[in-house]
Amino acid sequence: MKPIKIIKTVLRALIAVPCALFLWVVYFTVGMFEALMENPV
Template sequence: MSDKRAADWDKKLTPSTLKSASKNKKTTVMKPAKIIKTAIHALFAVPCALFLWVVYFTVGVTEALVCGVLQTIWSIVLFGISLVCVIGILVWLLTL
């Protein structure tokens, strides 16, 4: 270790520097009211998150069912249109 670094290290460990460092340190003490408030927030956060998940899941399932039903209906409609077109082409060909 260089002499300068050794001198800085010794300087850092003097009682006066330790005392001034402890004075400058900003520590916050958790007050009981703040602890209780934080615990209440945590207790309310879990049911809220669970409720939001249930709503999100229900909406997703409903959307999937509605989209599935609409897709089925739309495929039946398209099949009917295709069938009418094929029958129309066959009738047109037979009447030539």
């Protein structure tokens, strides 16, 4: 493994993890919102 390849992999992971978390939060929020709209308390 070249150092450049390791750095690129680390950078990719640092970018991918927040993106995945953000998408999960958006998906979760939309799901909750739709559930509330269908079944108002």
